Amino acid sequence: MLTVIQALDQVVREVTTFAPEQVALNEALGLVTAEDVISREGSPPFDKSLMDGYAVLSSDIAAGKRELIVVDEVTAGRTPSCDIVSGQATRIMTGAPTPASADAVVPVEMTELVDGDSDRVRILVDSIAPEKNVIRQGTNKRVGEEIVATGRMLRAQELAALAELGGAQVSVHRKPIIAVLATGDELVAIDQAPGPGQIRNSNETMLCGQACNAGGVPVPLGIARDNRDDLRRHIEEGLNADILLLSGGVSAGKLDLVPSELEQAGVEQVFHKVRVKPGKPVWFGVLRRGGNSCLVFGLPGNPVSSMVCFELFVRTAIRRLTGQFPAIPQSLTARLTHSHSHKDDRETYFPAAVEWTVDGPTVRLMNWHGSSDLQSTVDADAMVFFPPEPKEYAVNDRVEVVLWDNKVRL
Ligand code: AMP
Ligand code: MG
Numbered sequence: 537m538l539t540v541i542q543a544l545d546q547v548v549r550e551v552t553t554f555a556p557e558q559v560a561l562n563e564a565l566g567l568v569t570a571e572d573v574i575s576r577e578g579s580p581p582f583d584k585s586l587m588d589g590y591a592v593l594s595s596d597i598a599a600g601k602r603e604l605i606v607v608d609e610v611t612a613g614r615t616p617s618c619d620i621v622s623g624q625a626t627r628i629m630t631g632a633p634t635p636a637s638a639d640a641v642v643p644v645e646m647t648e649l650v651d652g653d654s655d656r657v658r659i660l661v662d663s664i665a666p667e668k669n670v671i672r673q674g675t676n677k678r679v680g681e682e683i684v685a686t687g688r689m690l691r692a693q694e695l696a697a698l699a700e701l702g703g704a705q706v707s708v709h710r711k712p713i714i715a716v717l718a719t720g721d722e723l724v725a726i727d728q729a730p731g732p733g734q735i736r737n738s739n740e741t742m743l744c745g746q747a748c749n750a751g752g753v754p755v756p757l758g759i760a761r762d763n764r765d766d767l768r769r770h771i772e773e774g775l776n777a778d779i780l781l782l783s784g785g786v787s788a789g790k791l792d793l794v795p796s797e798l799e800q801a802g803v804e805q806v807f808h809k810v811r812v813k814p815g816k817p818v819w820f821g822v823l824r825r826g827g828n829s830c831l832v833f834g835l836p837g838n839p840v841s842s843m844v845c846f847e848l849f850v851r852t853a854i855r856r857l858t859g860q861f862p863a864i865p866q867s868l869t870a871r872l873t874h875s876h877s878h879k880d881d882r883e884t885y886f887p888a889a890v891e892w893t894v895d896g897p898t899v900r901l902m903n904w905h906g907s908s909d910l911q912s913t914v915d916a917d918a919m920v921f922f923p924p925e926p927k928e929y930a931v932n933d934r935v936e937v938v939l940w941d942n943k944v945r946l
Contacts, residue, residue: 537809537810537811537816538807538809538810538811539810539811539883539924540810540811540812540848540883541864543807543810543812543818543820543848543849544848544849544852544864544865546806546807546820547806547820547849547852547853547856548852548856548863548864550806550820550822550831551831551853551856551857551863552829552857553709553856553857553858553859554709554710554712554857554858554859555709556570556571556707556708556709557570557707557708557709557710558705558706558707558708559705559706559707559708559710560704560705561695561698561699561703561704561705561706562695564690564695564706564708565690565691565692565695566689566690566711566751567689567690567706567708567709567710567711567751567858568687568688568689568690568708568709568751568858568859568860569684569685569686569687569688569690569694569706569707569708569859570686570707570708570709570859571686571707572682572684572685572686573682573683573684573698573703573706573707574680574681574682574683575677575678575679575680575681575682575683575701576679576701576702577679577701577702578673578674578677578678578679579674579675579676579677579700579701580671580673580674580675580676581673582633582673583633583634583636583670583671583672583673584631584632584633584634584670584671585628585629585630585631585632585633585634585641585669585670586630586641586669586670586671587630587641587643587644587669588628588629588630588643588644589627589628589641589642589643589644589645589646589647589669590604590606590625590626590627590628590641590642590644590647590657590659591610591620591625591626591628591634591635591638591640591641591670592604592620592625592638592639592640592641592642592659592664593620593621593622593637593638593639593640594639594640594663594664594665594666594668595622596622596623597640597642597659597661597662597663597664598663601622601623602658602659602660603650603656603657603658603659604623604624604625604656604657604659605623605624605625605655605656606624606625606626606627606654606655606656606657607620607624607625607626608620608626608627608635609626609627609628610626610627610628610629610632610633610634610635611629611632612629612630612631612632613631613632614632614633615633616633616634616635616636618635619635619636619637620635620637620638621637625642625657626638627654627657628641634670638670639666639667639670640664640665640666640667640668640669640670641668641669641670642659642661642664642669643669646659646660646661647659647660648660677701683697683698683701683703684697684698686859687859687860687861688860689751689858689860690706690708709857709858709859710858711751711752711753711858712751712752712753712777712778712779712854712857712858713752713753713755713777713778713779714747714752714753714754714755714777714778714779714780714781714854715755715757715773715774715776715777715779715780715781716739716740716743716744716747716754716755716756716757716781716783717757717758717760717770717771717774717780717781717782717783718737718739718740718758718759718760718782718783718784719759719760719761719762719767719770719782719783719784719785719793719794719837720737720759720761720762720784720785720837721761721762721791722734722735723735723736723737723759723784724736724737724759725737725758725759726738726740726741737759738839738910739783739784739835739837739839739842740756740758740759740783742839742842742843742910743781743783743835743842743846744756746843746846746847746850746851747779747781747850747854749941750846750850750851750854750855750941750942751854751858752778752779752854755777757770757773757774758770760782762785762791762793763793764793764797767785767793767794767797768797768800768801771797771798771801772801774830774832775801775803775823775830775832776830777830778828778830778831778857779830779831779832779833779850779853779854779857780830780831780832780833781833781835781846781850782794782798782832782833782834782835783835783836783837783842784835784836784837785834785837786808786817786818786819786834786835786836786837787817787836787837788817794819794834795808795819795834798819798821798832798834799821801823802823803821803822803823803830803832804821804822804823804824805819805820805821806820806821806822807819807820808820808834811882811883811924812844812845812848812882812883812884812885813880813882813883813884813885813907814836814838814840814841814844814845814885814906814907815835815836815841815842815844815845815848815885815907816836816841816882817834817836817841818833818834818835818836818841818845818849819832819833819834820832820833820834820849821834831853831857833845833846833849833850833853835850836907838906838907838908839907839908839910839913840887840904840906840907840908840909840910840912840913841907843913844885844919847865847885847919847938847940847942848865848885851865851942852864852865855942865938865942866938866942867921867936867937867938868890868897868936868937868939869897869934869935869936869937870890870896870897870898870899870920870934870935870937871895871896871897871898871899871932871933871934871935872898872899872901872920872929872930872931872932872933872934872935873891873898873899873900873901873931874900874901874931875928875929875930875931876901876928876929877928877929878922878926878927878928878929879926880922880924880926881924881925881926882924883921883922883923883924884921884922884924885919885920885921885938886901886902886904886919886920886921886922887901887902887904887912887913887916887918887919888900888901888902888916888917888918888919888920888937889902889915889916889917889918890917890918890937890939897937899918899920899935899937901920902915902916916940917939917940918937918938918939918940919937919938919940920935920936920937921935921936921937921938922935
């Protein structure tokens with residue numbers, strides 16, 4: 537049976553990154569850059585004042601010249617109509633370009649008009665450091681420097697940095713369409729009261745949420761019953777997506793028809809079963825058709841198994857499709873807050889909560905009752921990785937932790 541890293545490696549190998557496309561900046565939130573975006577302008581674009589006040593020659597103030605003639609006034613959006621020489625100042629507002637020879641701005645609070653005359657200003661400080669309250673052209677970003685690197689998911693701040701430098705369009709990879717199909721005769725929709733032996737289809741809600749968080753567009757397909765006809769119909773529909781997620785029906789039960797129906801539909805199995813807890817029965821395959829293929833994950837029906845398999849394998853596929861790297865989950869090291877007896881010989885991903893202390897991250901294991909225990913994930917923001925050998929862990933032992941949503945970038 538495959539180890540997690542072997543299975544992740546197979547996912548990475550099967551997935552080809554989407555072709556880049558141009559998108560308007562205002563539509564690009566959550567999309568991933570397909571190229572390095574290089575600045576063709578400097579930021580700021582001109583030398584500018586950081587204060588309302590008077591642009592001066594700092595050498596004048598140091599030399600004791602405190603009464604200056606105001607020769608010009610510049611507000612934001614205008615340009616100086618003249619330069620200044622010794623003995624002169626320009627009244628200037630925040631964001632306005634400074635006159636070429638000025639090397640400092642004295643804030644208006646440190647000045648007063650001489651006899652109320654707006655053409656003469658008295659400086660009330662003994663000195664002003666050169667460059668004080670002025671930001672030079674290109675200080676934040678020089679021409680030719682990178683604004684955003686390839687493979688970055690665009691957040692508000694990256695979009696704003698691109699907007700500042702005039703990029704109304706950006707080259708990105710689109711979001712994958714992710715069909716979500718729950719299977720099981722026992723399932724009812726979440727707005728229905730379960731009858732005897734029935735349960736609500738909570739996996740659809742969960743997987744659609746995870747798909748969205750990972751940068752995909754979820755398409756819920758409802759429930760397929762545990763018979764071949766219904767399953768086949770739903771699978772056909774789901775295979776139009778970039779990724780089809782099925783939950784349930786992949787283990788060894790009598791009605792676990794998913795793997796055979798997928799293969800009937802032309803989906804080539806890449807792997808079935810990984811030596812992981814929870815999630816051992818997970819199935820992965822690819823439907824190849826011309827240029828665009830559909831990646832298919834048969835996730836185990838138990839909610840925590842589905843959730844963990846999504847975080848490990850499906851998220852990796854999404855990151856690869858959208859050109860993010862590293863594609864596979866990244867971990868951090870944290871210290872256990874409690875002792876723990878690990879008995880399993882499978883790699884185990886245990887729901888946990890990370891707490892950031894002055895001594896670095898610590899991690900608290902949830903009270904976890906196994907793969908059906910959704911409640912254990914509610915206060916969790918991570919999963920602790922236990923290697924596949926029985927071991928007694930003590931308080932403060934260091935363990936590897938994968939954050940939900942793969943927040944860590946190494
Ligand atoms: P299966 O993988 O189909 O054998 O299902 C394993 C367990 O997960 C069973 O207890 C199912 O009732 C449960 N299960 C399957 N599908 C769902 C679902 N969509 N939502 C919640 N629980 C489910
Ligand atoms: Mg089932």
